[in-house]
Amino acid sequence: MTPTLHDVARLAGVSIKTVSNVINDHPNVRSTTRARVEHAIAELGYTPNLTARNLRSGRTGAIALAVPDLGLSYFAELAAIVIEEAERRGVVVLVEQTGGDRDREIALLKSPRLKLTDGLIFSPLGMGQEDVGLLEVPYPLVLLGERIFDGPADHVTMRNVEAARAATEHLIAAGRRRIAVIGAHDGEVIGSAGLRLQGYREALEAAGIAYDDDLIGYTTLWHRSNGARAMRDLLSRGAPFDAVFGLNDTLALGAMRALQETGLRIPADVSVVGFDDLDEAQYSIPSLTTIDPGQDWIARTAVETLLARIAAPAEPAQARLLLADFRLAERESAPAS
Amino acid sequence: MTPTLHDVARLAGVSIKTVSNVINDHPNVRSTTRARVEHAIAELGYTPNLTARNLRSGRTGAIALAVPDLGLSYFAELAAIVIEEAERRGVVVLVEQTGGDRDREIALLKSPRLKLTDGLIFSPLGMGQEDVGLLEVPYPLVLLGERIFDGPADHVTMRNVEAARAATEHLIAAGRRRIAVIGAHDGEVIGSAGLRLQGYREALEAAGIAYDDDLIGYTTLWHRSNGARAMRDLLSRGAPFDAVFGLNDTLALGAMRALQETGLRIPADVSVVGFDDLDEAQYSIPSLTTIDPGQDWIARTAVETLLARIAAPAEPAQARLLLADFRLAERESAPAS
DNA sequence: CGGAGCGAGTACAACGTTGTACAGTGTGCG
DNA sequence: CGCACACTGTACAACGTTGTACTCGCTCCG
Numbered sequence: 172m173t174p175t176l177h178d179v180a181r182l183a184g185v186s187i188k189t190v191s192n193v194i195n196d197h198p199n200v201r202s203t204t205r206a207r208v209e210h211a212i213a214e215l216g217y218t219p220n221l222t223a224r225n226l227r228s229g230r231t232g233a234i235a236l237a238v239p240d241l242g243l244s245y246f247a248e249l250a251a252i253v254i255e256e257a258e259r260r261g262v263v264v265l266v267e268q269t270g271g272d273r274d275r276e277i278a279l280l281k282s283p284r285l286k287l288t289d290g291l292i293f294s295p296l297g298m299g300q301e302d303v304g305l306l307e308v309p310y311p312l313v314l315l316g317e318r319i320f321d322g323p324a325d326h327v328t329m330r331n332v333e334a335a336r337a338a339t340e341h342l343i344a345a346g347r348r349r350i351a352v353i354g355a356h357d358g359e360v361i362g363s364a365g366l367r368l369q370g371y372r373e374a375l376e377a378a379g380i381a382y383d384d385d386l387i388g389y390t391t392l393w394h395r396s397n398g399a400r401a402m403r404d405l406l407s408r409g410a411p412f413d414a415v416f417g418l419n420d421t422l423a424l425g426a427m428r429a430l431q432e433t434g435l436r437i438p439a440d441v442s443v444v445g446f447d448d449l450d451e452a453q454y455s456i457p458s459l460t461t462i463d464p465g466q467d468w469i470a471r472t473a474v475e476t477l478l479a480r481i482a483a484p485a486e487p488a489q490a491r492l493l494l495a496d497f498r499l500a501e502r503e504s505a506p507a508s
Numbered sequence: 509m510t511p512t513l514h515d516v517a518r519l520a521g522v523s524i525k526t527v528s529n530v531i532n533d534h535p536n537v538r539s540t541t542r543a544r545v546e547h548a549i550a551e552l553g554y555t556p557n558l559t560a561r562n563l564r565s566g567r568t569g570a571i572a573l574a575v576p577d578l579g580l581s582y583f584a585e586l587a588a589i590v591i592e593e594a595e596r597r598g599v600v601v602l603v604e605q606t607g608g609d610r611d612r613e614i615a616l617l618k619s620p621r622l623k624l625t626d627g628l629i630f631s632p633l634g635m636g637q638e639d640v641g642l643l644e645v646p647y648p649l650v651l652l653g654e655r656i657f658d659g660p661a662d663h664v665t666m667r668n669v670e671a672a673r674a675a676t677e678h679l680i681a682a683g684r685r686r687i688a689v690i691g692a693h694d695g696e697v698i699g700s701a702g703l704r705l706q707g708y709r710e711a712l713e714a715a716g717i718a719y720d721d722d723l724i725g726y727t728t729l730w731h732r733s734n735g736a737r738a739m740r741d742l743l744s745r746g747a748p749f750d751a752v753f754g755l756n757d758t759l760a761l762g763a764m765r766a767l768q769e770t771g772l773r774i775p776a777d778v779s780v781v782g783f784d785d786l787d788e789a790q791y792s793i794p795s796l797t798t799i800d801p802g803q804d805w806i807a808r809t810a811v812e813t814l815l816a817r818i819a820a821p822a823e824p825a826q827a828r829l830l831l832a833d834f835r836l837a838e839r840e841s842a843p844a845s
Numbered sequence: 846c847g848g849a850g851c852g853a854g855t856a857c858a859a860c861g862t863t864g865t866a867c868a869g870t871g872t873g874c875g
Numbered sequence: 876c877g878c879a880c881a882c883t884g885t886a887c888a889a890c891g892t893t894g895t896a897c898t899c900g901c902t903c904c905g
Contacts, residue, residue, distance in 0.1 A: 173646060175890095175891055175892085176891065176892070176893095177891080185854075185855090186854070186855050186856075187855095187891090187892085187893095188854075188855065188856080188857095188892095188893080188894095189853085189854060189855080191892070191893060192854085192893095195893080198852090198853095199851095199852060199853055199854075200853075200854085201852085201853065201854090204853080204854085218620045218623065219620060219623075219891085219892075220563075220623060220890090220891050220892070221620060221621075221623040221624055221892095222559060222562045222563045222568060222623065222624070222890090222891080222892090223563050223860090223890070223891035223892040223893090224891080224892055224893080225559045225860095225892090226557075226559045226560050226563050226860050226861070226862090226890090226891080226892075227859080227860055227891080227892045227893050227894085228860085228892085228893080229860075231559065231624070232621075232624070233602065233624060240588060241578065241584050241585070241587050241588035241591065242584065242585055242588040242787065244581065244584070247578050247579065247581070247584030247587075247588075248578070248579055250578050250584075250587075250603070251577060251578035251579040251584075251605065254578065254603055254604070254605050255605060258604075258605070263602050263604065263621050263624065264602065264603055265570065265600050265601065265602045265603075266587070266591055266601055266602075266603045267591070267595075267600065268588065268591050268592060268595070281555075283555045283556055283558060284558070284569075284600050286555065286556070286557055286558040286559065287558050287559070287562075287568070287569070287570060287600065287624070309510055309553075395787065395788070395790075395791045396790075396791070399791065424791065425791055427793075428791050428792075428793055431793050432793075450579065450732065451732070451788070453732075453733075454732045454733070454736065454761065454762055454765050455765075456764070456765055456768050456769075456793060512860095512861055512862090513861065513862070513863095514861080522884075522885090523884070523885050523886075524861090524862085524863095524885095525862095525863075525864095525884080525885065525886080525887095526883085526884060526885080528862070528863060529863095529883095529884085532863080535882090535883095536881090536882060536883055536884075537883070537884080538882085538883060538884090541883080541884085556861085556862075557860090557861050557862070558862095559860085559861080559862090560860070560861035560862040560863090560890090561861080561862055561863080562862090562890095563860090563861080563862075563890050563891070563892090564861080564862045564863050564864085564889080564890055565862085565863080565890085566890075
C-alpha cells in the first residue's frame with residue numbers, strides 16, 4: 172500500500188538503514204548516495220510510519236487533554252490555547268471529554284487509550300480530594316482545576332480565593348452591601364465553587380458585613396441556564412440584594428438575563444461580576460466586569476510542564492503547584508463607583 | 509518499565525500468545541488457564557501497548573478533526589459532538605487548529621502527523637474551490653463546510669442557501685422590507701457567506717424587494733467584535749433598515765450589542781435573526797431568532813461516514829454529499845408577526 | 846610499506862503485539 | 876482398539892522503524 176523504507180531502499184539500491192539515516196540526518200552518508208535516496212523518496216512519495224517509529228522510540232508525540240465538555244466556553248478556550256501551544260512545541264493533542272462525571276474521570280485515568288499519548292493534562296470536575304490516590308499513574312500527568320490539591324502530580328491553577336475576594340471587594344468598594352452569589356455548591360470546601368465562596372466570605376468579613384445564606388444561589392453544573400434559574404429562584408425568595416457575584420461568567424451572564432427579564436437595571440439596581448473573562452464577557456449587554464484568572468498562562472504552563480516531565484523520565488523534582496496571576500477586568504456591569 | 513505480554517506470560521507460566529488470546533477473547537483457552545492469566549494481568553497491572561497493536565493491525569483507533577479555531581463557539585460545539593460520537597464508537601479524536609489559514613490547511617493535509625490517525629474530518633476555511641485537487645489524499649477524508657464542493661471526498665454540510673432564504677423570508681413575513689446583512693464577504697460565491705447571501709437575495713427577489721448594497725455589512729473573520737463593528741459602520745452610513753440578518757449567531761450577537769448601544773429596540777425598531785443556533789442564542793437579551801442548521805446531525809454523520817470509509821478500504825462508492833435538515837428557531841429578536 | 850583510523854554502508858536485533866502453522870493430548874466413535 | 880478430530884497451547888514471523896555491532900576499503904602517517 173503506502174511505501175515503506177524497504178521500497179525506498181530497493182529503488183535507491185541501498186539498505187533500509189541508509190534510507191533511515193538520510194531521513195534522520197545522520198552522518199556518514201555520501202552526498203551522492205543521499206541525493207539518490209532523496210530522489211527515491213520523492214518518487215515514491217514516502218512518508219515515515221509514525222506508529223512504527225513510536226513503537227521503536229517509546230514516544231508518540233501526542234499528549235492527551237481531558238476536560239469536562241468543550242461545549243463549556245471556558246474549556247473550549249482552554250483547549251484552543253493548549254492545542255496552539257502544543258503545536259508550537261511539535262506535539263499533537265488528543266481531546267477527551269469526561270462530562271465532569273467522576274466515574275468516567277476515574278476510568279479515563281486508567282484507560283489504555285492513553286497509551287496513544289506521552290502524557291495527560293487533566294481537568295477533573297467530578298473527582299474530589301478523596302480520590303487523590305488515583306492520581307498515582309504510570310505516566311506524566313499535569314493537573315488543572317481545584318478539585319484536588321497536594322496530589323502526586325504537577326498542578327497548574329489559579330488563585331481562586333484571592334481572586335474571588337478581589338471581585339467581592341470591588342463590589343464592596345462601590346458601596347454594595349447585599350451581595351448575592353450564583354453557583355455555590357452546598358458543603359463544598361475545595362473546588363472552584365468552594366474556594367470562590369470562601370474568597371467571598373473573607374471579603375465580607377474583612378468589611379464587617381454579615382454572611383447571609385438567603386443570598387446564596389446553589390446550582391450544580393455551571394451552565395448558562397442554571398445561572399438564570401438560580402437567579403430567578405433568588406428573586407422569588409424576596410431577599411433584597413444590590414449586587415451579584417456569578418462564580419463564573421456563564422452563570423453571571425445567565426443571571427443578567429434573568430435580572431433584565433424582571434426589569435432590574437444593571438448596574439443601576441444590581442451590579443454583576445463574573446469570573447473567567449470569557450470572550451463573551453466583553454460583548455454582553457452590559458459588558459461584564461469579571462476576573463481574568465490567567466487562563467492563557469495556565470494552558471501554556473500546563474503544556475510546558477507536561478513536556479518537561481515527559482522529557483525527564485526520572486522524577487527528581489517534587490510535584491509542584493503553579494499559580495497564575497489574576498486581574499480584575501472592570502467593565503459596565505460593575506463600575507468602580 | 510511497564511509490563512508487557514512477556515512479563516504476564518512468564519508469571520502465568522504460559523506463552524505470550526496465550527496471554528494475547530485471553531486478552532482478545534479468542535477461543536481455545538481452558539478456563540483454568542484463563543483464570544491464571546487474568547490473575548497475572550491483574551497482579552502486574554498490565555495494559556496492552558496500543559502503539560504495538562496499531563503497528564500490527566495498521567489501525568490506530570484515532571481520527572483527526574481539523575477546525576479553524578476552538579475559540580469560535582461553532583467549532584467548539586462541533587468538536588464536542590464529534591468527540592462524543594467518536595467515543596461512543598470507540599475511537600479517540602486528535603484535534604488540530606488551522607486558524608482558517610489556507611497555507612496551514614494545505615500543510616495539514618500532507619502532514620505526517622496524520623499518520624497517527626486513521627482518517628480526517630476536515631473543516632477548511634482558507635482553502636477554496638481552486639484547491640479541490642489537494643483533497644486527493646491517501647487516507648479517508650470527510651469534508652465539512654462550504655468552501656469546496658464536488659471534491660473527491662464525502663462531504664457533510666448544511667443547506668445554506670435554503671436556510672438563509674428561510675431566515676430572510678421569516679423577516680419578510682413579519683413585514684420587514686429593509687433587511688441589512690452582517691458578515692458578507694465581497695465577491696464570494698460559495699463559502700458560507702456567499703451561499704447565505706445568495707439565499708437572502710433569492711428571498712428578496714421572490715418578494716419583489718430590491719437588493720441594496722448599502723445594507724450589506726462586510727467583515728472578514730466571523731467574530732463577535734466584527735459583528736459589532738460592521739453594525740456600527742452600517743449605522744453610521746445612515747441607510748435606514750428595519751431588520752438585520754447576521755450571517756451567523758456570533759455576528760448577530762455582536763450586531764445586537766451595537767444596536768442596543770445606540771438605543772435601538774429589538775425587535776420593536778429592528779428585528780434580528782442569526783444562523784447556527786449556538787447555545788448562547790437562547791440566553792442573549794433578547795433571545796436570538798436563528799437557524800438551527802442541523803449541526804448535531806452533521807457532526808455525528810461525519811464521524812459515522814468517516815468510520816465507514818475506514819472500515820471499507822476499497823472505495824466502491826462515489827464521494828457523497830450529505831445535507832442536514834434545518835429549522836428556524838423562533839425567539840424574541842424576531843417574532844413571527 | 847604496514848597498521849591505525851575513519852568514512853560509508855550493511856546485517857541484525859529489538860520495540861510489543863497478533864496471525865499462521867503446527868504440536869501435543871485427550872475423547873468419542875466405528 | 877485405532878483413528879479422526881476437537882481442543883489447548885506453542886513457536887515463529889511479521890508490522891516499519893531505529894540502535895548496535897560489524898565489515899569493507901581507503902587514506903594518512905610513522
